[in-house]
Amino acid sequence: MNETFVLELFPEYKIILLLFKNVRNAAALKEKAKNGSIDGALLNPAMVVDPLQILVAVNKAIHLQKVGKMKTRTLNAEIIFNLSPTNNISEAFRRFGMSDRDSQVLVILTDDGSCTSNSQEVVSNVEGQQVPLSELSQLTEITKVKKVSKTLNQYTYILKLIAFHLLERSVQIHFNLRYNTVITCSLIRNQVNTSKKTPIVSTLGVGDPDRS
Amino acid sequence: MPARGLPSSSRPRDNFERSISSSAMCQCPLMTQLHPHLKLHQRILRCWCKDTPAFAMEEEAENCSRLRTRAYVDSLSLMKQGAEARVYRGQFLGKAAIVKERFPKTYRHPILDEKLTHRRTAQEVRSILRCRKAGISAPVVYFVDYVSNCIYLEDIEQSTTVRDYIISIQQAGKDVSQLYGLSSKMGQLLARMHDEDVIHGDLTTSNILLRSPFDELNLVMIDFGLSFISALPEDKGVDLYVLEKAFLSTHPNTEEIFKALLKSYTTASNKSGPVIKKLDEVRLRGRKRSMVG
Ligand SMILES: Nc1ncnc2c1ncn2[C@@H]1O[C@H](COP(=O)(O)OP(=O)(O)O)[C@@H](O)[C@H]1O
Ligand SMILES: [Mg+2]
Numbered sequence: 001m002n003e004t005f006v007l008e009l010f011p012e013y014k015i016i017l018l019l020f021k022n023v024r025n026a027a028a029l030k031e032k033a034k035n036g037s038i039d040g041a042l043l044n045p046a047m048v049v050d051p052l053q054i055l056v057a058v059n060k061a062i063h064l065q066k067v068g069k070m071k072t073r074t075l076n077a078e079i080i081f082n083l084s085p086t087n088n089i090s091e092a093f094r095r096f097g098m099s100d101r102d103s104q105v106l107v108i109l110t111d112d113g114s115c116t117s118n119s120q121e122v123v124s125n126v127e128g129q130q131v132p133l134s135e136l137s138q139l140t141e142i143t144k145v146k147k148v149s150k151t152l153n154q155y156t157y158i159l160k161l162i163a164f165h166l167l168e169r170s171v172q173i174h175f176n177l178r179y180n181t182v183i184t185c186s187l188i189r190n191q192v193n194t195s196k197k198t199p200i201v202s203t204l205g206v207g208d209p210d211r212s
Numbered sequence: 213m214p215a216r217g218l219p220s221s222s223r224p225r226d227n228f229e230r231s232i233s234s235s236a237m238c239q240c241p242l243m244t245q246l247h248p249h250l251k252l253h254q255r256i257l258r259c260w261c262k263d264t265p266a267f268a269m270e271e272e273a274e275n276c277s278r279l280r281t282r283a284y285v286d287s288l289s290l291m292k293q294g295a296e297a298r299v300y301r302g303q304f305l306g307k308a309a310i311v312k313e314r315f316p317k318t319y320r321h322p323i324l325d326e327k328l329t330h331r332r333t334a335q336e337v338r339s340i341l342r343c344r345k346a347g348i349s350a351p352v353v354y355f356v357d358y359v360s361n362c363i364y365l366e367d368i369e370q371s372t373t374v375r376d377y378i379i380s381i382q383q384a385g386k387d388v389s390q391l392y393g394l395s396s397k398m399g400q401l402l403a404r405m406h407d408e409d410v411i412h413g414d415l416t417t418s419n420i421l422l423r424s425p426f427d428e429l430n431l432v433m434i435d436f437g438l439s440f441i442s443a444l445p446e447d448k449g450v451d452l453y454v455l456e457k458a459f460l461s462t463h464p465n466t467e468e469i470f471k472a473l474l475k476s477y478t479t480a481s482n483k484s485g486p487v488i489k490k491l492d493e494v495r496l497r498g499r500k501r502s503m504v505g
Contacts, residue, residue: 008302008304009280009284052305055305056355059305060355063355067270067277068269
């Protein structure tokens, strides 16, 4: 049930994504992540639209770590920071990190051999039910994702598309930091294209965005 | 400092490059002090005090990063080797991707070169984002590496350049009237881009892609390395003039088709009046210059 990804630029790393529902010990998990006994990034899956969003954040974090340009102290923190549209680190944690009362969590392990946690350990630490990553889309809460971006009010896109704009915005802001990444999900395009709402297709491809 | 290598007139340059390479200050290590527009990055300034251990470590890390990128892009297939950049095609984050690598140019002063290359990379990303935010079609940016000056973009799969498309239609001896639809789509695209104050800076039919299936005429703007943000009708007019020159010289007997482009630009843009006026002025200037020179 663990989904493993490999980054083309950093093939020595394994990126393992573990998704849990009905989690009862979120506060304890967070504490363990803070003190280092869980060496992973604990995310709120409600804020994740597509695994690509994670991979983009992880790829950028590893790159910045390698060249000594991280904005935070640890790789895990940097991953969470990279997901956020603003430059405020505590805000990034509040919005994209798992919080004490959450009942679901997405754990990212980034392992180049030096990671001190393995997936079994994580699984045994979580009091909850592990589910396949394919269930991620059911846990995405687009209203929450939407709230994070201030630019979104002027758009009336369908749900997934809103996340798409949020992601783009995150890059806009990070731009000032010299290192910059834009995220989008081609998955989103596929979904949009299959929908009947043509004005929405247009934001990704042709035509006018549907402004309200 | 006169540029070595290519004659300066044949290379595409932006105002920034023109303004800084025209003065003697390129040779001066402290050019920041001499040129108000140049605020060099600390990193570059530190080139002048290379002995510090912190610098050595940073340099080492960056060299490692460069080697890693080199190894990766060398595993991709080289699509195009241009004067400014190499374009590769392959997989990135599991998606079909294009990697555009701007490489150092030895005919420029190294510091000036680094500054320019960095700037163009940043400019390209900035304008792509601005366009995408406004709903104008441009590739997704997956990752930007300012150490190697590489941009990782969405590959517009099965697309063709407008250039190749027009040529193929003309060569097949097909009815060129179908190109009117294409050119008016181009006019709309440019109008929307200019209405967002994005000046492309290098408009040619090679820098606009046509998505597959081609007959749907979905265009994607690419190659924003020389772009900049400006609301001036003059800048927009010059942008159109550059395209006109390129269009008519690449595609013979397309005067009427290009007129259709300008017509749809005029209809689609809120601010086309002054732009077209400037275009006419620039054309006139161009003609005068060619009569003198
Ligand atoms: N995102 C993309 N998807 C598909 N093809 C692309 C993409 N970007 C560039 N290309 C192809 O690569 C060529 C060169 O890219 P471009 O960005 O124009 O570089 P250059 O500055 O060297 O002209 C384009 O003409 C096009 O054929
Ligand atoms: Mg080009």
